[in-house]
Amino acid sequence: MLRRVCDYIPAQIRRRVGLFNLRGLALDIGGTGFRVAPFEIDRRKGKITFSGETKRESTPNVKNQTDVEPANLPGLLAAKIAQIVESYGSIDLIGASFAGPVTRDGVVVKAPNIWGKDVGNVALAQMVQDETGVRPLIANDMVPMAFREAVDGEAGREGVSRFTIITVSSGVGSANFETDHVPIGEMGVKGEIGHFVLPQFPKVECGCGGFKHLESFASGNAAQRIAQELAVSSKAEAYRQSPINDWTNGDPTKITGEHISRAQYFPIQECP
Numbered sequence: 001m002l003r004r005v006c007d008y009i010p011a012q013i014r015r016r017v018g019l020f021n022l023r024g025l026a027l028d029i030g031g032t033g034f035r036v037a038p039f040e041i042d043r044r045k046g047k048i049t050f051s052g053e054t055k056r057e058s059t060p061n062v063k064n065q066t067d068v069e070p071a072n073l074p075g076l077l078a079a080k081i082a083q084i085v086e087s088y089g090s091i092d093l094i095g096a097s098f099a100g101p102v103t104r105d106g107v108v109v110k111a112p113n114i115w116g117k118d119v120g121n122v123a124l125a126q127m128v129q130d131e132t133g134v135r136p137l138i139a140n141d142m143v144p145m146a147f148r149e150a151v152d153g154e155a156g157r158e159g160v161s162r163f164t165i166i167t168v169s170s171g172v173g174s175a176n177f178e179t180d181h182v183p184i185g186e187m188g189v190k191g192e193i194g195h196f197v198l199p200q201f202p203k204v205e206c207g208c209g210g211f212k213h214l215e216s217f218a219s220g221n222a223a224q225r226i227a228q229e230l231a232v233s234s235k236a237e238a239y240r241q242s243p244i245n246d247w248t249n250g251d252p253t254k255i256t257g258e259h260i261s262r263a264q265y266f267p268i269q270e271c272p
C-alpha cells in the first residue's frame with residue numbers, strides 16, 4: 001500500500017494536532033470468527049469512509065484452543081488484535097463489537113460461547129490498550145447494530161427514533177435504541193431479552209450457566225438441541241424419513257442448526 005506523508009507522523013501526534021484524517025480499524029468479534037475493516041475519518045468534513053478490504057480472522061475460543069487454559073483466551077485475543085493493528089501501520093482509533101455483554105468501560109461481563117462459563121469480568125479494552133497503545137471502544141454487537149439501523153436502516157428511513165432490535169442466530173441478541181443512545185445499564189445487559197427467565201418452561205441450562213432462559217428455547221442452538229431430542233423420541237420416524245437422516249448418517253447427535261435450515265427446502269413428508 002502506498003504510504004503518505006501523514007503515515008509517518010506518530011498516531012499520538014496526529015490525534016492531538018487534529019489536522020489530519022484519523023485512521024481506524026473496525027472489528028466485529030464473534031464467537032467463531034471476527035472481521036476487520038480499516039476506515040478513515042475526515043475531520044474537516046466529518047465523514048467516515050471504509051478504506052480497504054474486510055479481512056476474516058478466527059477468534060481464539062474454547063473449541064479451537066483446547067490446549068489453552070480458558071483464563072488465557074482473552075490475552076490471546078488481545079495479542080491477536082495487536083498483531084492485526086500492527087499490520088495496518090499506525091492506527092488512531094479502534095472500534096469493536098463483541099458477542100457478549102460489555103460494560104461502558106470495556107469490561108466483558110461474560111462470553112460463555114468464546115471463553116467458557118468460568119471466565120468473566122475481563123477488562124478487554126484495557127488489555128487491548130496495553131498491547132496497542134490505543135484505547136478501543138468496545139460494545140456488545142447489538143449496540144452498533146442498533147445505531148446502524150437508526151442511521152441507515154428501516155427505522156432511520158421511517159423516522160422511528162425509539163425501537164428494539166432483535167437478532168436470532170446461535171443465540172438471541174437485542175438492544176433498545178432511545179432517540180440517540182442505547183442504554184446498557186451498569187452490567188452491560190440492559191435490554192437483553194435472551195437471558196430472560198421463562199418460569200413455566202422446563203429446566204434447561206443456558207450457555208451462560210443460568211436455567212430456563214429464552215435463548216435456551218428460541219435460538220439456533222436451541223433448535224439444534226430440540227431437534228436432537230425429538231429425533232430420538234416422538235418424531236423418530238419423521239427423522240428417519242427426512243433428508244436430515246441421510247446428512248447425519250442416521251446419528252441424531254450430529255444434527256446441527258445448518259441441517260435444520262437446509263431441510264426447509266425439501267418437501268415435508270407427512271409427520272407421523
Ligand SMILES: [Zn+2]
Pocket residue numbers: 194195206207208209210213215
Ligand atoms: Zn442465559
